[in-house]
Amino acid sequence: MTINTEDRPGAINARPVRHPWRWVAVGVIAIVLAMMVNSFATNPRWDFPFAIQIMQQKSVIQGLWVGTIFGTIGSMVLGVGLGIVIAVMRLSNNPVLRGVAFGYTWFFRAMPRYVLLAILGTGVAFLYPKLSIGLPFGEQIAGLLGIDTSTFTFFSLDWNALSTTIWIGVLGLGLSEAAYMAEIARAGILSVDKGQTEAAQAIGMSPGKTMWRIVLPQAMRVIVPPTGNETIAMVKDTSLLVAIPIITELYFQAYGFGQRSFKIMPGFVAATLWYLIVCSLLMVGQSYLEKYFGRGFGQPSKKAQEKLRKVAADH
């Protein structure tokens, strides 16, 4: 049989499906955008130049660094660390540890952050102006023995002085965050195949090392993306520090500066722009972390491949 090449179908040159409604949507969006830009440019109350000025004020920058950035980092470090501990407790064989972890999560998830911060800042200072660390019931025992009541006190903390510093904000937000991180970490730990634990046990690893070296690094792949979201949410929640009250914080400072200048909107805009900048940077960092903890799953990144080639060449 001979094949007539002219009869065989060649390259496809078809007309694409038309999408008229997409063009309608693009048109509508373009009109809305144009209106927005027009209003930005023509409504003098926006006053973007003044907003940029507010962004550069010393008090605003200080609020950004101390309240917003340090507050976020500090509370997330505390939240992630404590959260993982609580998650491991929650998965423990010991019913007391499990119960404590459950109770902790229950309490701090039910507690609004604003209320918690107010209690820590004002309420605790009212109840316990001075916090002493020492033997349990040390003061009572010393009293009974008739010696100086501070004998069994190792050190004491002036809560009144502490309650006006950022540390109390880090503590409050961190305690609250730990409850959410515990749930995230628990899901991450449970997502790791049981065979991984068995393989680690089979080479004689202790339970602690198995958790730390084998299970947690793999759980991180599941834990990191929601932790990024939590961090970004925390950036915004630092604006609640005013409940303590701590005012060295971005929103309060930007808003306050605008108010004092009788230009409220530029104050809002200044805070918004800073939040947008910080959160954008965090999203970039998050994608790097995801790549790092995703190693060994799917295609390795270019940098990892380069490193692999180097390692291979070493051998």
Next chain:
Amino acid sequence: MSSQRTGEPLVHAVNVHKSFHGNEVLKGIDLDVWPGEVVVLLGPSGSGKTTFLRCINQLETIDGGRIWVDGDLLGYEDRHGTLHRLTDKKIADQRRDIGMCFQRFNLFPHKTALENITEGPVQVKGQNKDQARARALDLLERVGLKDKPAAYPSQLSGGQQQRVAIARALAMDPKLMLFDEPTSALDPELVGEVLAVMRELAQSGMTMIVVTHEMGFARDVADRVVFMDGGVIVEQGSPDEVIRNPQHARTRSFLQRVLTEHPAA
């Protein structure tokens, strides 16, 4: 490969019982394995062979009976006739000398082949890193993967992963190797490369207990074949005795089924 049964058995299991939620899976297993011996456990699924293997490595705790490995009672300390449960740390120490390979390989996916192998020696035995690396490279060569130290498990075929898993177990210098259906999850064309490594291991004098359906391996490599069914050992003996000339009806019907499915054996 014939082993001389001198001295004490390496594995001494007596009247081992194990139940899962009231369902008795092991109903009194007695088995001795001598140093250098290769024992293949055969049996239909649900016969308890995998469970028994896991009990030897304490991945399951037994409900009754005793298992000794190299003279050590597993999981308990006998103080004047009273058994005291060992701590997790001590149980981990007992597992050091027992290597195990799993059906699903269970390599650590976040570590390279080399790191998988050095993890145990460095983290458990406290070996020097360079030493452990050098040893790991030797082991990779032994299992035919000299060129793959930097590969992550996801970049390896199933057969390659299982060979890395064997190297990982060998890095701990085990006295005993346990294989839990090491080729069952593999594509047929990859089975041979894993069995070849296991054959070489058997020839080198390693004591091995192997759960497998590979009749060819059982016939050629095993010193003893143990047939289990319904949680008990039905019969055991040399491959010739059990595979060619089974005494029990249950063994015969099992072998008939397996051999018609794998006529190559």
